[in-house]
Amino acid sequence: MSEMYDIIIVGGGPAGLSAAHSAVKNGAKKIIVLERDREAGGILQQCVHNGFGLHHFKEELTGPGYAQRCYDLIKDCPEVEVLVDTMVLEVHDNKEVIAVNPERGLMKLQAKTVILTMGCRERTRGAIRIPGYRPAGVYTAGAAQRMVNMEGYIPGHKIVILGSGDIGLIMARRMSLEGCKVQAVLEICPFSNGLTRNIVQCLNDYDIPLYLSHTITGIKGKDRVEGITVSKVDDKMRPIPGTEFDIECDTVLLSVGLIPENEISRELGIELHPRTNGPVVDQHRETSMTGIFAAGNVVHVHDLVDFVSDEAEIAGKYAALTALGKNAASDRDLAVTPGAGVNTCVPQHLRLSSESEAVRLFMRAAQPKRKVKLSIMSGGQEVMKKILPVVKPSEMISVEIPAEKTAALSDDITVSIEEA
Amino acid sequence: MKGIYSMERQADVVVIGGGITGTAILSELARYNLRCVLVEKEPDIAAGTTKANSAILHAGFDAPTGSFKAKMNVKGNALYHELEKELNLDIKWTGSFVVAFDDDGVETLKELKTRGEANGVPGLEIWDGAKVREKEPNLSKDIKAALWAPTAGICWPFGAAQAFAENAVINGAEVLRDCEVTGITVKDGRVEAVETSEGPIKAKYVVNAAGVYADKISAMAGDNSFTVKPRKGEYVLFDKTAQKSMVSGIVFPVPTKTSKGILVCATTHGNVFIGPNAQELDDKEDLSVTSAGMDEIFAGARKLCPEIPGGAAITEFAGLRAASSTGDFVLGKSKVEGLLQAAGIQSPGLTSAPAIAQYIAEIIVGETGAEKRGDYKKGRPEEPVFRELDDEAKAALIKKDSHYGRIICRCETITEGEIVDAINRPCGARTVDGVKRRTRAGMGRCQGGFCGPRVIEILSRELGISVPEVRKDGVKSYMYYEKEGAAE
Numbered sequence: 001m002s003e004m005y006d007i008i009i010v011g012g013g014p015a016g017l018s019a020a021h022s023a024v025k026n027g028a029k030k031i032i033v034l035e036r037d038r039e040a041g042g043i044l045q046q047c048v049h050n051g052f053g054l055h056h057f058k059e060e061l062t063g064p065g066y067a068q069r070c071y072d073l074i075k076d077c078p079e080v081e082v083l084v085d086t087m088v089l090e091v092h093d094n095k096e097v098i099a100v101n102p103e104r105g106l107m108k109l110q111a112k113t114v115i116l117t118m119g120c121r122e123r124t125r126g127a128i129r130i131p132g133y134r135p136a137g138v139y140t141a142g143a144a145q146r147m148v149n150m151e152g153y154i155p156g157h158k159i160v161i162l163g164s165g166d167i168g169l170i171m172a173r174r175m176s177l178e179g180c181k182v183q184a185v186l187e188i189c190p191f192s193n194g195l196t197r198n199i200v201q202c203l204n205d206y207d208i209p210l211y212l213s214h215t216i217t218g219i220k221g222k223d224r225v226e227g228i229t230v231s232k233v234d235d236k237m238r239p240i241p242g243t244e245f246d247i248e249c250d251t252v253l254l255s256v257g258l259i260p261e262n263e264i265s266r267e268l269g270i271e272l273h274p275r276t277n278g279p280v281v282d283q284h285r286e287t288s289m290t291g292i293f294a295a296g297n298v299v300h301v302h303d304l305v306d307f308v309s310d311e312a313e314i315a316g317k318y319a320a321l322t323a324l325g326k327n328a329a330s331d332r333d334l335a336v337t338p339g340a341g342v343n344t345c346v347p348q349h350l351r352l353s354s355e356s357e358a359v360r361l362f363m364r365a366a367q368p369k370r371k372v373k374l375s376i377m378s379g380g381q382e383v384m385k386k387i388l389p390v391v392k393p394s395e396m397i398s399v400e401i402p403a404e405k406t407a408a409l410s411d412d413i414t415v416s417i418e419e420a
Numbered sequence: 421m422k423g424i425y426s427m428e429r430q431a432d433v434v435v436i437g438g439g440i441t442g443t444a445i446l447s448e449l450a451r452y453n454l455r456c457v458l459v460e461k462e463p464d465i466a467a468g469t470t471k472a473n474s475a476i477l478h479a480g481f482d483a484p485t486g487s488f489k490a491k492m493n494v495k496g497n498a499l500y501h502e503l504e505k506e507l508n509l510d511i512k513w514t515g516s517f518v519v520a521f522d523d524d525g526v527e528t529l530k531e532l533k534t535r536g537e538a539n540g541v542p543g544l545e546i547w548d549g550a551k552v553r554e555k556e557p558n559l560s561k562d563i564k565a566a567l568w569a570p571t572a573g574i575c576w577p578f579g580a581a582q583a584f585a586e587n588a589v590i591n592g593a594e595v596l597r598d599c600e601v602t603g604i605t606v607k608d609g610r611v612e613a614v615e616t617s618e619g620p621i622k623a624k625y626v627v628n629a630a631g632v633y634a635d636k637i638s639a640m641a642g643d644n645s646f647t648v649k650p651r652k653g654e655y656v657l658f659d660k661t662a663q664k665s666m667v668s669g670i671v672f673p674v675p676t677k678t679s680k681g682i683l684v685c686a687t688t689h690g691n692v693f694i695g696p697n698a699q700e701l702d703d704k705e706d707l708s709v710t711s712a713g714m715d716e717i718f719a720g721a722r723k724l725c726p727e728i729p730g731g732a733a734i735t736e737f738a739g740l741r742a743a744s745s746t747g748d749f750v751l752g753k754s755k756v757e758g759l760l761q762a763a764g765i766q767s768p769g770l771t772s773a774p775a776i777a778q779y780i781a782e783i784i785v786g787e788t789g790a791e792k793r794g795d796y797k798k799g800r801p802e803e804p805v806f807r808e809l810d811d812e813a814k815a816a817l818i819k820k821d822s823h824y825g826r827i828i829c830r831c832e833t834i835t836e837g838e839i840v841d842a843i844n845r846p847c848g849a850r851t852v853d854g855v856k857r858r859t860r861a862g863m864g865r866c867q868g869g870f871c872g873p874r875v876i877e878i879l880s881r882e883l884g885i886s887v888p889e890v891r892k893d894g895v896k897s898y899m900y901y902e903k904e905g906a907a908e
Contacts, residue, residue, distance in 0.1 A: 036827070087827035098811070102825035106815040124867040133708050134737070136892035136899045140869045147873050153887055153900035179904045222705055223894035263831070
């Protein structure tokens with residue numbers, strides 16, 4: 001009774017759409033993308049600012065513009081169906097997917113392969129424990145962004161932003177443009193977790209003060225936020241008594257990190273990585289479960305959507321080849337481990353075959369550093385090195401190991417960043 | 421005078437306060453041919469002590485024999501065993517421990533057991549430490565003995581208050597929220613009317629179930645015989661993953677004079693909490709949580725359960741106990757005729773609520789001779805819970821109402837259908853937190869990050885109000901505003 005899909009894609013954001021397009025290019029004939037929102041595009045739909053697409057589409061686009069580009073690539077493909085307003089409840093290891101939709105009801109879909117592209121979610125107030133009252137006026141930056149950009153309302157008039165991640169910085173500018181007063185951006189780390197261009201374009205250009213090594217230690221107001229207490233923190237991020245000062249505000253926006261959305265993956269039983277909080281994947285973005293692939297922010301949180309698309313194209317290609325039975329069998333499995341100075345590295349392992357292929361590694365540095373040498377070691381030998389003028393935990397580093405070098409690899413790989 | 425109630429209302433009984441006590445009384449009175457109105461100053465019921473307490477249905481060995489607290493506790497506990505099915509309440513009869521670490525503590529356990537037996541608590545036993553740890557293996561190795569009370573349980577207090585209110589409303593009672601009492605008119609020593617922010621309500625009887633404000637309400641009628649001081653308790657709530665390293669039931673330390681102490685306790689939803697501490701306050705609105713309080717709670721809880729997984733804490737909250745100057749519940753007739761007190765309801769108030777309700781109703785029925793309602797409806801409307809259905813039932817429900825095919829809260833798998841039902845059912849949700857407490861939407865790991873804007877939109881649509889009129893919880897807890905120049 002149930003039709004057989006080549007690929008079911010869970011999530012219709014940039015990762016899901018890019019994966020679908022790549023799968024079509026690589027021969028898949030029957031693909032369905034399941035998206036929970038009313039239209040495809042994911043979180044990009046609420047990111048109305050520009051700065052997207054410089055790498056992937058070689059031009060500067062807004063978030064909805066980028067989403068539209070991804071959608072345009074597949075909208076006329078008879079191979080791809082995009083089903084919106086649809087929530088996936090379960091994915092089973094036999095590639096059966098249970099989903100619901102108001103019109104079609106409860107659906108049981110069967111595929112040869114599944115690609116997980118659920119994206120990520122925001123960390124909340126609870127996860128960081130701010131003392132004080134619990135009034136209205138405390139929102140995650142992304143929730144407020146949706147209300148401002150898609151629903152057309154503002155969260156308040158005097159704003160403080162906790163966390164200098166990119167969404168927080170973008171929202172500082174957005175609220176300023178809406179005529180609100182952004183009183184301050186607070187960051188508990190001694191450095192910002194946002195892109196440098198966002199610090200310049202979103203804070204400096206609007207004279208918004210950034211307090212590094214500061215956090216909120218109290219929220220005032222019973223029904224609605226009336227102000228906050230701020231403290232300086234020591235090098236272990238503990239508030240320093242005596243450094244408290246108050247800021248008047250009616251709104252606190254939290255931009256305190258993103259977490260890959262992996263509830264479905266966890267229930268499915270695929271291996272997750274403790275540092276990335278996403279599935280452990282090989283260079284084809286295949287997870288620990290055969291035929292289940294993952295790409296984009298569900299694997300590890302990206303700072304550029306361009307890299308999300310790049311990664312999703314890999315997943316789409318190899319999911320298609322697997323569905324068509326054309327994937328070459330691997331003959332060796334090499335671990336890729338972050339060494340000194342590297343916090344995370346994706347993929348976590350390489351399953352190499354006799355067909356040589358180029359492999360791209362995506363890394364995050366553990367600390368901000370200037371003038372560093374990034375080296376890729378295997379079996380005590382340096383496979384590659386790269387000198388970088390500056391590295392920051394907030395900016396993902398991508399390095400490609402060319403095909404002729406991967407062909408020669410036979411030992412586990414370590415990636416490290418050291419002062420040059 | 422303002423609002424839709426400007427035409428003078430009349431009632432046989434006005435109940436002041438929509439907490440567990442007020443709603444239980446309303447539900448009990450609704451069994452009779454009496455015109456009953458409940459007034460609540462907040463936008464939703466259960467907005468005070470009822471929403472932030474230990475959620476325990478106590479066995480009844482704590483309070484002095486013969487006190488209202490002892491009598492109402494033991495009777496109330498028995499009544500919950502009966503009401504559980506009728507009102508579809510969320511209760512787990514886990515039993516409870518009071519644990520002792522030394523000989524003095526063991527002596528106290530024996531005293532509690534003797535007192536409990538005098539109070540009529542069934543099944544009390546003293547267990548040695550090894551037997552206690554067999555049931556709760558994560559408890560401290562230093563525990564010497566414990567008092568085991570098999571009739572104790574845990575419940576979902578908001579759900580219980582909601583159940584009482586729904587049952588009352590389907591039997592003709594009225595619940596007015598956002599309706600603050602501003603005065604009580606007394607004529608010739610008898611109550612005549614309740615003045616509210618929505619206009620006066622004429623009343624033959626007024627029941628004072630106003631929680632921490634019960635002394636103020638009583639004083640409005642001229643009865644200054646007691647005061648109520650808020651005693652704050654702070655709590656920390658843990659993720660469901662914490663239960664396996666903590667407890668599956670209720671564990672108290674040996675009690676002190678003012679409090680049952682900082683406990684470690686499971687919730688009906690599978691979480692665990694620790695707390696509360698006890699701070700005497702003057703401010704009846706101070707629900708702030710403090711760093712010092714958190715430290716105190718963690719230190720207290722670690723004595724009982726040494727491995728507390730701090731990283732699994734998901735939220736902190738505080739509640740106010742309504743402690744009366746008499747030390748006991750203040751129940752029954754006031755010197756002002758027609759005014760009935762249900763005041764000073766601190767622990768074991770949640771457990772006592774159905775017994776207090778019967779006590780108050782008996783007085784009114786005895787004096788008025790009101791008869792039982794011929795058309796009395798038991799229970800409350802059923803509510804489909806999507807996530808608990810099998811695939812076939814899910815498919816059938818979506819076919820009947822397509823709103824059940826749209827998941828709004830991903831974390832807890834809550835459908836639009838359930839949210840619409842929560843708003844439109846008797847005494848339905850009016851606020852974002854009201855939706856959360858009725859359906860769990862927004863209670864999961866993303867804490868409303870994804871579903872929050874959608875819940876606001878559904879509230880706006882179903883209540884016929886604009887988005888800026890949607891509130892989080894409190895009277896003035898507006899969440900979003902019109903953009904500058906966006907009006908018209």
